[in-house]
Amino acid sequence: MPVVFVAASKLPTPFAQFTMHGFLDEATGREHVVLSLGDFTDGAPVLGRLHSECLTGDALFSQRCDCGSQLEGALKAIAREGRGVLLYLRQEGRGIGLLNKIRAYELQDGGADTVEANERLGFAADQRDYAMCLPMLEHLGVKALRLMTNNPRKVKALTDMGIVVAERVPLHTGHNPHNKLYLATKASKLDHMMGNEHQGEVDRA
Numbered sequence: 001m002p003v004v005f006v007a008a009s010k011l012p013t014p015f016a017q018f019t020m021h022g023f024l025d026e027a028t029g030r031e032h033v034v035l036s037l038g039d040f041t042d043g044a045p046v047l048g049r050l051h052s053e054c055l056t057g058d059a060l061f062s063q064r065c066d067c068g069s070q071l072e073g074a075l076k077a078i079a080r081e082g083r084g085v086l087l088y089l090r091q092e093g094r095g096i097g098l099l100n101k102i103r104a105y106e107l108q109d110g111g112a113d114t115v116e117a118n119e120r121l122g123f124a125a126d127q128r129d130y131a132m133c134l135p136m137l138e139h140l141g142v143k144a145l146r147l148m149t150n151n152p153r154k155v156k157a158l159t160d161m162g163i164v165v166a167e168r169v170p171l172h173t174g175h176n177p178h179n180k181l182y183l184a185t186k187a188s189k190l191d192h193m194m195g196n197e198h199q200g201e202v203d204r205a
């Protein structure tokens with residue numbers, strides 16, 4: 001089942017006035033959004049981020065993770081450049097949904113790490129799928145990205161679907177005492193690159 005474009009509008013933010021493009025994934029019923037800025041017709045790689053929904057971090061200021069800070073850092077970086085895309089993907093909790101994420105947090109409060117908690121609930125460590133990104137990027141005319149992420153799985157998923165990832169831009173921001181174990185587990189169990197790469201690095205400034 002296809003991912004269909006529904007409508008686009010202006011989205012003024014403190015960082016820039018983006019264009020917001022709404023899509024319906026007819027297979028899952030999920031409603032995804034892209035914020036875009038600038039023109040992509042020259043074909044040059046576009047600064048971009050695939051941001052997975054995190055209600056707690058993106059909207060409720062949670063310090064259990066780094067999502068809110070990464071979202072803000074990515075939008076600011078796109079605004080600075082005057083050109084880019086942020087795909088806001090509605091796969092909350094690495095694909096297990098909000099209520100199951102709260103169940104996982106409850107287990108983490110009892111000592112489990114983020115991967116163990118998912119597994120105890122009968123889920124894989126990361127259930128996300130990025131297939132919906134291809135029709136969304138095609139709709140926008142984006143064929144090549146400079147991707148803001150620490151997650152090599154996102155680079156592979158895009159490359160496998162034929163999108164060129166010309167560069168990976170590290171996105172190290174939002175570290176605090178509450179998410180130390182969470183970030184360490186992402187590095188040790190989910191292959192995230194949390195090293196001290198500084199070239200092209202995005203921060204919240």
Ligand SMILES: Nc1nc2c(ncn2[C@@H]2O[C@H](COP(=O)(O)OP(=O)(O)OP(=O)(O)O)[C@@H](O)[C@H]2O)c(=O)[nH]1
Binds near residue numbers: 070093094096
């Ligand atoms: N199941 C589960 N999901 C979580 C947890 N903490 C954050 N998430 C979800 O994880 C997703 C963000 O993924 P991350 O693994 O933090 O980062 P990433 O998007 O893979 O990688 P980056 O591009 O480097 O940010 C969001 O959907 C969050 O809701 C957790 O403890 N358990």
Ligand SMILES: [Zn+2]
Binds near residue numbers: 056057065066067
């Ligand atoms: Zn989060």
